[in-house]
Structure formats: structure tokens, C-alpha cells
Amino acid sequence: MDNGFNSSRDSYFGGCVMSIQYYGIEDLGLTNGQRQTLVAELEQIGDNQSIYPNHRNHWRVRLDNKAVIFEGKFNDSDWTVDSLKNKLASIFSVSPATIGSSTQSTQYGPVVTYFRSGDKLKLVAFGGLLASWTESHDKVLAYLSNNKSAWGEE
Amino acid sequence: MPYPVAAVRGKNFGALGYSDKILGTEAANLIGYWPMNEASGTNSDNAEGTAARDGTYTGVTLGQTGIGDGNTCPLFDGANDFNNIASASLGTAGISDNLTVALWAKVSGSGVWTDSTLRYMIRFTYSTTSDYISIIRSATNNRLQWSCEWGNGGAIAVLKNSVTETGWMHMAITINVGSDAVIAYYNGSPTGSPGSGLITQSDTTLDTLRTLISSDDVSSPANIWDGWLAHAAIWTTVLTPAEIATLAVV
Numbered sequence: 001m002d003n004g005f006n007s008s009r010d011s012y013f014g015g016c017v018m019s020i021q022y023y024g025i026e027d028l029g030l031t032n033g034q035r036q037t038l039v040a041e042l043e044q045i046g047d048n049q050s051i052y053p054n055h056r057n058h059w060r061v062r063l064d065n066k067a068v069i070f071e072g073k074f075n076d077s078d079w080t081v082d083s084l085k086n087k088l089a090s091i092f093s094v095s096p097a098t099i100g101s102s103t104q105s106t107q108y109g110p111v112v113t114y115f116r117s118g119d120k121l122k123l124v125a126f127g128g129l130l131a132s133w134t135e136s137h138d139k140v141l142a143y144l145s146n147n148k149s150a151w152g153e154e
Numbered sequence: 155m156p157y158p159v160a161a162v163r164g165k166n167f168g169a170l171g172y173s174d175k176i177l178g179t180e181a182a183n184l185i186g187y188w189p190m191n192e193a194s195g196t197n198s199d200n201a202e203g204t205a206a207r208d209g210t211y212t213g214v215t216l217g218q219t220g221i222g223d224g225n226t227c228p229l230f231d232g233a234n235d236f237n238n239i240a241s242a243s244l245g246t247a248g249i250s251d252n253l254t255v256a257l258w259a260k261v262s263g264s265g266v267w268t269d270s271t272l273r274y275m276i277r278f279t280y281s282t283t284s285d286y287i288s289i290i291r292s293a294t295n296n297r298l299q300w301s302c303e304w305g306n307g308g309a310i311a312v313l314k315n316s317v318t319e320t321g322w323m324h325m326a327i328t329i330n331v332g333s334d335a336v337i338a339y340y341n342g343s344p345t346g347s348p349g350s351g352l353i354t355q356s357d358t359t360l361d362t363l364r365t366l367i368s369s370d371d372v373s374s375p376a377n378i379w380d381g382w383l384a385h386a387a388i389w390t391t392v393l394t395p396a397e398i399a400t401l402a403v404v
Binding site for chain 2: 022051052053054056058059060061063069071137140141144145148151152153154
């Protein structure tokens with residue numbers, strides 16, 4: 001079942017489609033160093049030279065530093081199941097084939113859990129990979145509303 | 155002449171624009187004015203003229219429909235967007251015991267009033283004393299709150315309940331230590347009972363992480379405004395009710 005995580009939008013310029021959307025990651029079993037390396041890599045993706053602030057990748061970190069919500073104008077290919085798996089594989093210095101993943105549908109969008117000798121990372125595409133910004137925005141606000149204390153909301 | 159500074163600038167021959175109205179109000183005491191009318195870029199111009207007090211946008215969607223003065227404004231997404239207006243220059247600009255802060259605000263939809271989330275419109279925080287001034291949508295639904303703590307005199311809050319406005323609102327707060335009065339203004343009129351408990355303070359160092367438009371902390375942005383904000387300004391004097399009433403009209 002696709003769950004909307006590997007679906008593709010209509011293609012432009014040879015298949016590189018960019019859209020503004022919210023994504024989230026949650027550390028389930030990384031070391032501090034592995035998490036910091038992953039987050040540093042994810043902070044670099046997106047249209048970060050854009051003249052528009054909302055196109056540039058910007059993020060918000062959960063109070064325990066174990067989860068991050070990113071928003072920006074991203075290539076859809078930046079946030080596929082395989083792209084994150086490849087990043088994890090590089091961080092672990094292993095073959096991507098040794099990292100498993102499972103996808104679930106949630107009220108906020110599809111959630112992918114990556115595992116290798118235990119769960120390592122969770123990835124969510126708020127609203128789904130084909131979501132409009134409005135749809136993704138609605139889901140991230142709902143998520144923050146339901147997890148206020150963890151994210152520092154009063 | 156009501157607006158001599160604006161006339162000298164010669165920006166408008168004929169009717170004065172809203173920005174000229176702000177720039178011409180107690181001009182000698184205006185220390186920061188962020189119209190937020192940029193179409194692009196991450197710089198939020200301080201129209202008062204001191205470039206060192208420009209703000210920096212994160213994540214906002216620029217170029218949105220403004221208050222009706224011909225200027226655009228940013229949309230803040232309620233999740234991670236803010237304008238960082240902290241600067242050493244602003245902190246040493248003569249901020250003292252008489253201040254006025256004002257801006258225009260509009261929620262993204264009626265649901266913002268019932269989402270049970272505290273959302274900042276603006277906040278100035280001092281690093282040494284942790285004194286602050288803020289205007290917020292309270293965590294209590296349908297409530298606006300004008301707050302400050304000055305000279306460690308204890309938190310002061312003026313509240314307005316049963317708010318359901320989905321159009322533009324003009325918000326202002328004045329603090330007058332000499333009179334020990336905090337006055338909240340909603341759409342140009344005083345609202346609530348004046349707060350008291352102000353104590354003189356001399357801290358001039360703004361907290362660079364906690365002086366923001368839409369949020370209260372750069373390091374872990376939270377309580378973000380969900381909607382539009384425009385024409386934020388700060389004066390080192392207490393504007394009169396008549397002056398604030400004038401600013402509340404486009």
C-alpha cells in the first residue's frame with residue numbers, strides 16, 4: 001500500500017517537483033551523534049537560496065531534542081522512504097538493504113518507521129506527500145495542538 | 155501641521171499613507187517601526203531608519219493582503235514562523251520607564267480563537283531582569299492579553315474576553331512607571347482595567363532570543379501567531395489615547 005509516501009506529483013523539469021510542505025522526524029534509537037548528523041543533513045535540503053522566507057528550510061525542535069519539524073520548499077525526492085533510508089545507511093555505514101521500514105497511515109499523514117536491530121527513526125509527511133501546503137499546515141497544527149507540552153506550547 | 159516629518163520626507167503628495175502616520179506620531183520617541191510590507195527577502199526593514207534595528211524573517215509568507223493601506227504583510231503559520239527584531243541597537247535606544255507598543259493583527263480563521271494555544275503577536279524581553287512586554291492571544295480561548303513585568307514588580311495582565319474577531323485588530327499597550335499604569339488598547343480604545351505594579355528598571359540589554367514578532371523564543375520557537383501581523387512599532391513615550399485612536403484607523 002502506497003500510503004501516499006512514494007506517490008509522485010505531476011512532473012516538471014525532468015521529474016524534479018518542488019512543493020512547500022511540513023515533514024517531521026523523531027529519533028527512536030539513534031545516538032546523539034547520529035541524530036545530529038542526520039538533522040544537519042536535513043537542514044541543508046530545500047530551496048535555501050530563495051528570496052521567499054517560507055521557501056527556505058526552517059525547523060522547530062521538540063523540547064527533548066528528539067524530534068524536529070521541517071518546513072520549506074522541497075523536492076519531493078528529498079523526503080521519500082528511500083532517501084531517508086539512504087541517509088541512515090550512510091550514517092550507520094551500512095548497506096541501505098539492511099535497514100527495514102514500515103509505513104502506517106495516521107491522522108497526521110503517513111508515518112514511516114525505520115528499523116535495524118530495533119527502531120531507529122520515524123518520519124512523517126504531514127498531510128501526505130501529495131498534500132497541498134494548506135493540507136500539510138492543517139495537519140501540523142493539529143499535531144502541535146495534540147502534543148502541546150512536548151513542543152513547548154502553552 | 156500634524157505630520158511634519160512625513161511632509162519633509164515628501165513621500166506622499168496629497169493624502170498621507172498609514173506608514174507616514176506612524177512615522178509622524180511622536181517621531182522623536184519612535185525607536186522601531188517594522189511595517190513588514192516586503193515582497194521578498196528575509197530582512198524586515200525598520201522604517202524608523204536605523205538599519206541596525208532591522209528584523210529577520212523566518213518562514214513567513216510575505217506579500218499577503220494587508221490592513222487596507224496599500225501595503226502587504228506577512229502570514230505567520232502558527233507553527234514555526236517569526237520575525238526576530240532583537241538588536242543591541244534597539245536595546246540601547248533609550249527604552250525606559252515610558253513605552254508604547256502597537257501593531258495590527260488578524261487571525262487566520264475563527265478556529266484560532268478556540269485552539270487553546272497561547273500565541274504571541276509581539277514580545278520584548280530584557281535579558282538581565284527578564285522584564286517583558288507582550289501582546290498575546292491567551293491560552294484561554296477567545297481571550298486577548300496585554301502583559302508586562304517591569305522592575306521585577308510581578309506580572310501584570312490586562313484581559314479582554316469573548317473575542318471572536320476575524321478581521322484586523324489594532325493592538326497597543328502603554329506602560330507609565332511614573333503613574334504606575336499599564337493601559338491596553340483594542341482598536342483604538344482602552345480596554346479592561348489599567349494594570350499596576352510597575353517598578354522602575356534600567357536594564358537596556360534586550361534578550362536576543364526572546365524579542366520577537368510572533369513567538370517568544372528563537373531557540374525553540376513556540377506559541378507562534380497563526381495569522382497576519384503588520385505595522386509593529388515601539389515608542390519610548392506613552393502615546394495619548396487620542397494618538398492611539400488615530401493609529402487604529404487606516
